[in-house]
Amino acid sequence: MGKAEAKRKKKRQVAAKSKKTRKPAPQPKKKRKTSAQPVKPRKAAARPKQKLTSAAKPKKTLKPAARPGKTRPSAGGDQLIKIFGAARVSQDPLVLRQFEADLSFSPAKTPAFVVRPSRAEEVKALVEWANRTAASLVPVSSGPPHFRGDTVPGREGGVVVDLSGMKKILRLDRRNRVAMIEPGVTFQELKPEAEKLGMKLMLPLAPRATKSVIGSCLEREPILVPKYHWDMSDPLGCTEVVFGTGDIFRTGAAAGPGTLEQQWAAGQAQKSPLGPGQTDLFRVVQGAQGTLGILTWATVRLELLPSIQKLYLAGAGKVEELIDLVYGMQRLKLGDECLILNRLDLAAILETRPAEINKVLAGLPPYILIFVVAGYDRFPEERVDYQTKDIMELARKHGVQPVTGLPGVDAGKLLRALSGPSAEPYWKLRPRGNCADIFFLTTLDRTPGFIKVMGEVMDKTGFPASDLGVYIQPVQQGRSCHLEFSLVFAPDDPAGVKRARETFDRAGLALLTQGAFFSRPYGSWTEMVRRRDPESVTALKKVKNIFDPRNVMNPGKLFF
Amino acid sequence: MALAKDIYQQLEAVVGPENISGSSAVIWSYMYQPFGNTKGVWAETLPEAVLLPKSTEEVVAIAKICNRHHIVFKAMSTGWGIHNLPGVKGAIVLDLRRMNSILEIDEKNMFAVVEPSVICMQLQVEALRKGLNCHIIGAGSNTSVLASATSVVGYGPDGLSMGFSGRNLLGVEWVLPTGEVLKLGSLGSGDGWFCGDGPGPSLRGILRGWEGAWGGLGVITKCAVKLFHWPGPAELEMKNAQPNYTLKEPIKYFRASLFNFPSLEKLGEAAYKLGESEVGYFITRLSPAFVGLQMAGGMNFVRLWESGMPQEMLKYALLFVIFANSEGEFAYQQKVLDQILEETGGEASPLAETEEMQGLTAISVIKVDAVTRSCFRSAGGFNTSFGAMDTIDLALNQVRAGTELKNSYIKKGVLMEDGGDNSATLVFDQGHMAYTEVLLMYDNHDDKSTEGAMAYIGDSNQACLKKSLGTPIFQLSQVGTGKHGLFSPACFNYDKWQKEIKRVFDPNNTGDPTAYTEPKK
Known part of the structure; x- marks a missing residue:
């Protein structure tokens, strides 16, 4: 461990003991107070009162940054106010503190400003300003808590671009099953609006209420219904992006010809993400952790809202007992939501308090396959009937017995939990107060091997097996899967934090060595990924040099 | 302008004398290209030589020679039109017909790994035996699976259930115009072919868009494509003769x-x-x-x-x-x-x-x-x-x-x-x-x-x-060198970014720019 790392580690341990610290996680209740509150769609964001009050005081906004850094823009405040107005530029230490750290192991760095754009032209002006002043911009679209370190400034003195106020649902199109939204629109906000028109929003697993839909798409988070995951980029459609050069660009069919209004008149709905021309630049922005550009709107695919849903569960002592059934279902496109959880993750999704979680998980088998059979507008019962019959036949073949309930599991409650954002507190924080996720892509048949590797690492580090969540999500219609290990730990237990950190680091490397594909490398994973695939990193640096030649976009993140 | 003797000999050393030709008879056999031609049925720009590489290593070696000597090269597989030939003088053609193996069919994870000249029919026959099928573009089952997924464009009427070629792409092995080999997605990390995206931003976005780079940005030597469930028999028995085949x-x-x-x-x-x-x-x-x-x-x-x-x-x-x-x-x-x-x-x-x-x-x-x-x-x-x-x-x-x-x-x-x-x-x-x-x-x-x-x-x-x-x-790629002139200005000047991509990934402009774009000067 280098000196710098030792210093950061010490800092984090000290931080865990102090209320004034940036790290680690505050208790969920405290977080709820500072979270952005749900707002009505189609209106500008209502910021938390505390933020509005402090941001509205011009004197504070003009003060030098609380913690000057190497790249702190000189006299930046005046220019930022010129772009955004005083009320949307903040240097209030309370506001800055909200962005200087998250719940990950990433080192804290304090931004110099937080700005809140409301439209693309402002974002463009901001990026151009950053290019002139060599300031660094850190785009953030979701509300807290954050978990992956990508929204923590990589350098001291950066400017956080808080997009959570861009909350317009620009268009909902039932005929073409698509929504056009700004980056601040959360799952909590878009879901009811889509449902009013009989459409279903594709969700990741119980996202936190403050999670941006676009943020989730940009991170290539897996969705729960594999049959709708045709391409790894789904459900993201067209985008409007401001590159690190300051150029505004539109990807996919939205690029033109014609304005959006003209395209709508011609029957278009910005559904095709492809192009324009011989590049798919939306793919380049996706997965970039804000290092190439800032999205100002995007379209996302929607699906029909089921009129009937029936949830089934199948327990197993070992995950391999369930894999072949999942393969079979995905191959035949049977069922809608389909995922495997271990008992900790399932209990944490169902219950909010640790005692209740422990009670539920005590009665559960180690692994549980969850799937939903749905009927839509046309003959819904008959659809559910034939699908159920076909699935049960497959299940018999593979020796699995799906049931409609397990001890302690209310199927209706679980279905509701899978159909929307997480209730508070966020389910990942419920068991112990904090959580470190290790996730990667692999194929379903390799998941048992990775679970074994994870167990071996935990044996070495002494991390309790009971504190490990496991989530397997088939993606690309079953051709691969997202495997996620969640290490839950108490943030106020230094020894526990240390153990979790050690397990996190060692497991990441062990899994990667065994063939885990870290397609979304955050924080400390980037270095090990760089070593594993240097050619891709070299190519990505060339791409970075095209779209953000002055490295103003989230410097210090990913490979840049 | 014929290739200089020493360059020809260097290329010949890579593929062997039986797999390179500069003879007029051989070259003219490639020139009949009625589709996409703006005049008549013959392509106008004759390449200097045609090479038939057999492996990625040979493609790499050819690309490096071309870079050293500033020779433009263009790869083709099943060749369905004039866009398969180089549009600049002094160029060479890499006819990939010898790279025609199905390298793997992963039945469980529903994908196949193919070389450039594997045609849809060839893959379909093998896939059906495993209860799987492949998306076939409208241009027909005699077209290259890899070409429509990585390099050109094409749509298939089974797209309702089997998607679009460009979106069915998984891992890719890509010889850049410089001769460097880039492996996309999980393949680059040595983890298999199941994913073409990441780590981080997806380089699929550079490889192709709504259409591919038509050989203007190197050579794709292998790729994995999605397969889909086939509920029918392992073999299709037919009666009658072409073009009136029917099922028995x-x-x-x-x-x-x-x-x-x-x-x-x-x-x-x-x-x-x-x-x-x-x-x-x-x-x-x-x-x-x-x-x-x-x-x-x-x-x-x-x-x-x-x-x-x-x-x-x-x-x-x-x-x-x-x-x-x-x-x-x-x-x-x-x-x-x-x-x-x-x-x-x-x-x-x-x-x-x-x-x-x-x-x-x-x-x-x-x-x-x-x-x-x-x-x-x-x-x-x-x-x-x-x-x-x-x-x-x-x-x-x-x-x-x-x-x-x-x-x-x-x-x-x-x-x-x-x-x-x-x-x-x-x-x-x-x-x-x-x-x-x-x-x-x-x-x-x-x-x-x-x-x-x-x-x-x-x-x-x-x-x-x-x-x-x-x-x-097609109009972007077939109507001469001014192809982006009409649509790029109407579509956020997308060609500006393509020119940058061309510049940084092909510094010597050795990938035929005709159907892609000229690099930024």
């Missing part, structure tokens, strides 16, 4: 139907409803001329057309196939279909109901084997127009605009009479995306007809611009 036995839970609708609007409504109801294996709107051309060629088509039968029976027709996994699914899909037909006024055409036609249609939709012959055998020349991808409504507006415009050229006597509406509308991802190609047949041995066809294409491009009907198929 009907396939269980398979039913092809041709429906007529009272209007294009009603047809569109049915397509929307079928898509979102998640029923169907294959769907395509076929215009009367399109069907007629598949039924009869040359004078036979003229007679058929003049009888008025296709126009009468197939004015607004949809070919729809149910192919289910179980009796219950088949019954459910049929019931949904019947309900939608009732709502939209669709009526089954007796044309498709006979056992003979079921067998013919089954082969046609499974193997996608009818389009190519229908395109070339009527007037000799063939091209296409419109074709941007977005919604079903857009696709129908492309039909309307194309029909109106084309009829004005038919009246001038420069295009073949096909009612103007010689189009295929295809739907992808269970109705999420759609497009229409409007085909045109002309006499490519007649200057007036050829000039008329080119004028029509020019006007159709203008219609796309003026009516906001998207960027048209």
Whole structure:
């Protein structure tokens, strides 16, 4: 461990003991107070009162940054106010503190400003300003808590671009099953609006209420219904992006010809993400952790809202007992939501308090396959009937017995939990107060091997097996899967934090060595990924040099 | 300008003397390219040599030699038009026909790893044996699987259930113009072929967009493509002879139907409803001329057309196939279909109901084997127009605009009479995306007809611009070096970024820029 790392580690341990610290996680209740509150769609964001009050005081906004850094823009405040107005530029230490750290192991760095754009032209002006002043911009679209370190400034003195106020649902199109939204629109906000028109929003697993839909798409988070995951980029459609050069660009069919209004008149709905021309630049922005550009709107695919849903569960002592059934279902496109959880993750999704979680998980088998059979507008019962019959036949073949309930599991409650954002507190924080996720892509048949590797690492580090969540999500219609290990730990237990950190680091490397594909490398994973695939990193640096030649976009993140 | 002797010898040392040729006879065998040609049937720019590499290592070695000597190279596989040949003088062709192996079929994870000259038919035959099938583009089952997924463009009528080629791409092995090898996605990390995206940003976005780089950005030597469940038999037994193959036995839970609708609007409504109801294996709107051309060629088509039968029976027709996994699914899909037909006024055409036609249609939709012959055998020349991808409504507006415009050229006597509406509308991802190609047949041995066809294409491009009907198929890559001139300014100057990509990934501009872009100076 280098000196710098030792210093950061010490800092984090000290931080865990102090209320004034940036790290680690505050208790969920405290977080709820500072979270952005749900707002009505189609209106500008209502910021938390505390933020509005402090941001509205011009004197504070003009003060030098609380913690000057190497790249702190000189006299930046005046220019930022010129772009955004005083009320949307903040240097209030309370506001800055909200962005200087998250719940990950990433080192804290304090931004110099937080700005809140409301439209693309402002974002463009901001990026151009950053290019002139060599300031660094850190785009953030979701509300807290954050978990992956990508929204923590990589350098001291950066400017956080808080997009959570861009909350317009620009268009909902039932005929073409698509929504056009700004980056601040959360799952909590878009879901009811889509449902009013009989459409279903594709969700990741119980996202936190403050999670941006676009943020989730940009991170290539897996969705729960594999049959709708045709391409790894789904459900993201067209985008409007401001590159690190300051150029505004539109990807996919939205690029033109014609304005959006003209395209709508011609029957278009910005559904095709492809192009324009011989590049798919939306793919380049996706997965970039804000290092190439800032999205100002995007379209996302929607699906029909089921009129009937029936949830089934199948327990197993070992995950391999369930894999072949999942393969079979995905191959035949049977069922809608389909995922495997271990008992900790399932209990944490169902219950909010640790005692209740422990009670539920005590009665559960180690692994549980969850799937939903749905009927839509046309003959819904008959659809559910034939699908159920076909699935049960497959299940018999593979020796699995799906049931409609397990001890302690209310199927209706679980279905509701899978159909929307997480209730508070966020389910990942419920068991112990904090959580470190290790996730990667692999194929379903390799998941048992990775679970074994994870167990071996935990044996070495002494991390309790009971504190490990496991989530397997088939993606690309079953051709691969997202495997996620969640290490839950108490943030106020230094020894526990240390153990979790050690397990996190060692497991990441062990899994990667065994063939885990870290397609979304955050924080400390980037270095090990760089070593594993240097050619891709070299190519990505060339791409970075095209779209953000002055490295103003989230410097210090990913490979840049 | 022939290749300098020492350069030729360096290239010969890589592939062996039997796999390189600069002889006029060999080179001219590549020059007959009627599709996409703006004049006649022969390509104008002769390459200096043709090489037949066998492996990635040989492609790398060739690229490095080309970089050292600033020689432009262009790869081709199954070669379906003039865009397969280099458009600059002094270039060489890499004919990848020796790289034609299916390297792997991962039955569980439903993908295949293929080399560039594996054709759809070859892959389909092997996949069916494992209960899987592959997406085949409309240009036919004789086309390269890899080319449509990575490098060119192409749509298939089975896209309803099997998606779009460019979106079916997984891991990729890519020899950059400099000779460096880049492996996309999980392959780059040594973890297998199952994913083409990441780590971090997806380099698939640089590799291709709505269409590929047409060999202008290096050579794709291997790729993995998605396969899809095949509920039918492991082998398809056929009777009769080409082009009238039919199935010996009907396939269980398979039913092809041709429906007529009272209007294009009603047809569109049915397509929307079928898509979102998640029923169907294959769907395509076929215009009367399109069907007629598949039924009869040359004078036979003229007679058929003049009888008025296709126009009468197939004015607004949809070919729809149910192919289910179980009796219950088949019954459910049929019931949904019947309900939608009732709502939209669709009526089954007796044309498709006979056992003979079921067998013919089954082969046609499974193997996608009818389009190519229908395109070339009527007037000799063939091209296409419109074709941007977005919604079903857009696709129908492309039909309307194309029909109106084309009829004005038919009246001038420069295009073949096909009612103007010689189009295929295809739907992808269970109705999420759609497009229409409007085909045109002309006499490519007649200057007036050829000039008329080119004028029509020019006007159709203008219609796309003026009516906001998207960027048209092929026109970006086939109409000379100014190809991006029309659409890039109307589409956020996308070519500016392509030029940058070309510059940084191909510093010596050795990948033929003709059908891609010139690097930024």
